[in-house]
Amino acid sequence: MPMKKIFSKPASLKDAPFHYCPGCGHSIAHRLLCEAFDELDIRGIAIGVPPAGCAVLAYNYLDVDMIESAHGRGPAVATGIKRMLPDRVVFSYQGDGDLAAIGIAESFHAANRGENISVFFINNAVYGMTGGQMAPTTTMGQRTTTSPLGRSKELEGHPVQVCELFSHLRGTTYIERCAVNTPANILKTKKAILKSLQYQIDKRGFTLVEILSPCPTNWKMSPVEACKWISDVMTKEFPLGVMKDIPSAQQKKGVDAHEQ
Amino acid sequence: MTEKVLMSGNHIIGEAAIRAGCRFYAGYPITPQNELCEYMSEHIREQEGGVFIQSESEIAAVNMVEGAASTGARAMTSSSSPGISLKQEGISFLAACEIPALIVNIMRGGPGLGNIRPSQGDYFQATRGGGHGDYRTIVLAPATCQEMADLTMDAFDLADRYRTPVMLLADGMMGQMMEPVVFKEPKPRDYPDMFMLRGAGGGKSHFIRGLLLDQLEEEEHNWKLARKYAIIEQRETRCEYFQTEDADVVIVAYGTSARVAKGAIKRLRPMGMKVGLFRPITLWPFPMNELRKLSEKTKYFLDFEMSLGQMIDDVRLALQGYADIGFFGRPGGVVPTPVELANIIEQRYFKNNGPEKRG
Amino acid sequence: MSSKTIFSGFGGQGVLMMGYSLAHSAMSTGYHTTYLPSYGAEMRGGTANCTIAIAEEEIASPISSEPDYLVVMNTPSLYSFQNKLTSGGLMFLNASIIDARPSRQDIEVYAVPCGEIAEGLGDIRAANIVMMGAFLRKTALVTLDTYLKSLETIMGSKKRKAMETNTKALAAGYELLKTS
Known part of the structure; x- marks a missing residue:
């Protein structure tokens, strides 16, 4: 009986070994994105903007056109691309510092303008590439190299809840928070990515998928502990689920609509 | 149109x-x-x-x-x-x-x-x-x-x-x-x-x-x-020469200050003072060689800017050792008048082109 | 030929329009010209002024520290600019709303009741054009014909009614100083 191939590398994923740490969520997110490109058959029209941060080298893995952006400016660069090429599928891939700290203005206003782009937001509660400093999404009490006593609301303030915040902006159409810490959550993340890209193809405006992602190295945990920490701690600060999803019929009537 | x-x-x-x-x-x-x-x-x-x-x-x-x-x-x-x-x-x-x-x-x-x-x-x-x-x-x-x-x-x-x-x-x-x-x-x-x-289309990304x-x-x-x-x-260097052929003094200025300089020159020429203007149009690349070439005939250059003196660094790079360099500038949003600049040049003109120097 | 003029007054009096139309007609005549408006914070206070340079040769500075002609449309402008006017220069003053007169003896002052004249023509908004008539009578910087053509170009063909009023206003201002 001939063997049947049931699992392989997505065609949109380059044949290159990931530089990410063992147990890092970026590799999973990359793979999910590439599967989505394949399934929607958009590899040839996708243009991505990777962030400054651990995923800065995303163009070494995603086999689509990409352009580097300054730290936090991804949604501005993506705006420029999308406005000139409205029929391409344009996405930014951003970390928590990139989106919610240095680039909050660019992200917020791209969302508010209802730019027809997809934002994939990797939240791992620390600054990974620079060595585990506090992020805007570092959880309360979490120790990092710049919050050695644990994050406190008096000194550092509360973690930024990006999905909740952006849901209030009328330019946004679909916002969901997912995680890549369990097989079930990974499948949900894949669906969310597909939905976001499909919404863009349908010209429905700004969509954002937040992905809670393990960073065992900077959390100083094993990969298994890190996945568990997402369930036990992170999801308490950042509840999973669909924060906003405007049905297309309602959008057509002009409620919270992005008119393209 | x-x-x-x-x-x-x-x-x-x-x-x-x-x-x-x-x-x-x-x-x-x-x-x-x-x-x-x-x-x-x-x-x-x-x-x-x-x-x-x-x-x-x-x-x-x-x-x-x-x-x-x-x-x-x-x-x-x-x-x-x-x-x-x-x-x-x-x-x-x-x-x-x-x-x-x-x-x-x-x-x-x-x-x-x-x-x-x-x-x-x-x-x-x-x-x-x-x-x-x-x-x-x-x-x-x-x-x-x-x-x-x-x-x-x-x-x-x-x-x-x-x-x-x-x-x-x-x-x-x-x-x-x-x-x-x-x-x-x-x-x-x-x-x-x-x-x-x-977008990569069907090809390489x-x-x-x-x-x-x-x-x-x-x-x-x-x-x-x-x-x-x-x-x-x-x-790609570009510049404008204005009445530099016979000039004893050449003003170096760009943009608005070059306009003011032309106004000053028009006041000074009828008084017998041979003053010209060298106006860089490209600030980078700075027309270094073009300016240096002028020093073959002219020995005093006045850098004139609406600043404390920034282009003067480039003017010095071009002329240091070839000619004397002076500076006049007004920073902070002041546009000097042609009369004001003409007065400055007049003073320096005779200092640098007095009878003893003309020999 | 080389001259500089400052037009000044408050927003709504058409001060910038006076300057712009003069510069436009100077351009049509074939002169070099520059138009420099006041801008930014000083606009917010409601005052407006602009400087027009007209010359046969290239214009160096568009700024004027000592204008040849000065048009003042309100009292604050009179005080702001009267001492800038060059000795022997001409001042055109909106006598309809300015009671004061300059103290200088070395300039020529033309008090033009441009507001009343414009009202007499049925449109107070044409006061600035009445003033332009008086201004052009004494300065002869451009011909009335050229000026009217510029005005027409600027305003576009749609405003035929306003253009009729402007033509009358210009003539009225011109005649005023001719006969006085």
């Missing part, structure tokens, strides 16, 4: 840019360049595919320009001094990623918030790169409204040819004043598809980046840029 029209500098830049094929503008209002922003909001959208975005910040604007220009579109942003400081990050990225774009700086008084009067205090920032890293930006300095039109079009051609950001450096007076202008026919665009990011973690690779990238800059320095 080839007839003469009366327009303000800010509007002229916008019109010339659109005629040159600019189809993307992003910017943030700041005096004294708001009229350019407003002009683009109305007129670039009249073009097919033309996009205007009033961005949330100067930083966002220049990064939107990076995105738009990366697709192969002609794109620009504009601002005035404090806003240009914010754009430096993006300009550095444009230079690193070799993306053509136009950045307009309608300078105002500084440092800090300063004021909104015409100034030339951003010469260093403009000509030395401005942002981080080893790079240069081509800097064009118009002195008339006609030149604002011509140089805006030329700026896009230069940006394409060398795949580099180009800055048009003028000041509040140039932006606000009106003069008759005739728009020339723009050159047909010549920019290869291979540099445009438009591309990426545009400035990040080169391997220091030897980054070094090679820097040398590559340096070779390009060397070619620009050889080929």
